[in-house]
Amino acid sequence: MKRFKLIPDFQNRQKLSVCFKIVLILCSLSRATAQQKVDYVLPNAAFNSTEAYTMLDEGSNTITGTISFKKRGYVNYPSYQSKVLLYPVTAHLTEFIELKKKYNSKKKQAAMTKEAAMARIETKTIDDKGNFVFTNLKPGKYYVVSLVIWEKVRGNKIQSGPVIANYNMLGIQMGGGYVPTEMRYESRAYEEEVGDYIEVDADHKPNVINIAK
Numbered sequence: 001m002k003r004f005k006l007i008p009d010f011q012n013r014q015k016l017s018v019c020f021k022i023v024l025i026l027c028s029l030s031r032a033t034a035q036q037k038v039d040y041v042l043p044n045a046a047f048n049s050t051e052a053y054t055m056l057d058e059g060s061n062t063i064t065g066t067i068s069f070k071k072r073g074y075v076n077y078p079s080y081q082s083k084v085l086l087y088p089v090t091a092h093l094t095e096f097i098e099l100k101k102k103y104n105s106k107k108k109q110a111a112m113t114k115e116a117a118m119a120r121i122e123t124k125t126i127d128d129k130g131n132f133v134f135t136n137l138k139p140g141k142y143y144v145v146s147l148v149i150w151e152k153v154r155g156n157k158i159q160s161g162p163v164i165a166n167y168n169m170l171g172i173q174m175g176g177g178y179v180p181t182e183m184r185y186e187s188r189a190y191e192e193e194v195g196d197y198i199e200v201d202a203d204h205k206p207n208v209i210n211i212a213k
Contacts, residue, residue: 038108038109039107040108040111041103042096042113043092043095043099043112044095045091045092047090047092047113047116047119048090049119051088052090052119055088056119056120057138058136058138059136059139061202061205061206061207062133062135062136062137062206063134063144063198063208063209064131064134064207064208065132065207065208065210065211066129066130067125067130067146067194068148068211068213069148069192069194069213070212076148076149077125077128077130077148078146078149080126081125082124082146083122083146084124084125084132084144084146085120085121085122085144085145086120086137086142086143086144087119087142087144087145088119088120089141089142089197092116093112096112097143097195125146130146130148138200139200139202141197142198142199143197144195144196144198144209144211145193145195146194146195147191147193148191148193149189149190151188151189156183156184158182158184162180194211194213196209
């Protein structure tokens with residue numbers, strides 16, 4: 001049996017070809033990463049952790065409320081046991097909420113520092129109607145927020161069978177006839193952030209709120 005060896009020049013060309021392909025792949029990956037990069041905009045106001053955690057100290061107040069989002073005539077609520085977050089209102093948080101109105105795209109988004117995002121109290125909805133409860137709060141100003149999932153349904157009329165036409169006695173197609181159709185529906189889920197400022201102004205006083213958008 002004969003064994004054939006590659007000519008050195010041919011081997012070099014193969015190596016160059018492989019290297020060139022690798023370079024192309026790496027370039028493509030770097031372009032994709034660059035395209036997906038998000039520019040985060042942080043508030044100018046510094047986050048004061050001592051101030052925030054002092055505001056979150058245990059108190060004797062309770063907040064009960066609901067969160068909802070109305071779209072296309074339908075009222076949507078967070079699902080059962082969805083997270084509801086409560087933040088102490090600081091200069092850092094207030095500026096962040098204002099920045100979100102301006103920067104909320106795939107390329108540029110408002111953001112808080114990690115420390116500010118962690119300074120919060122969490123609870124969960126107690127049913128599928130957006131009801132929640134926060135307990136042991138001090139008097140003060142807070143921001144309560146949750147995510148509501150809603151669906152957009154779109155209907156399309158599509159052909160459901162062959163064209164039915166009118167024929168004469170000789171089998172020649174005449175005018176008229178119709179195309180059988182049926183409606184097909186498809187839905188797509190979206191998330192909407194719903195939140196508002198809440199004032200807790202007296203000890204031992206129940207606070208009932210309704211956050212709607």
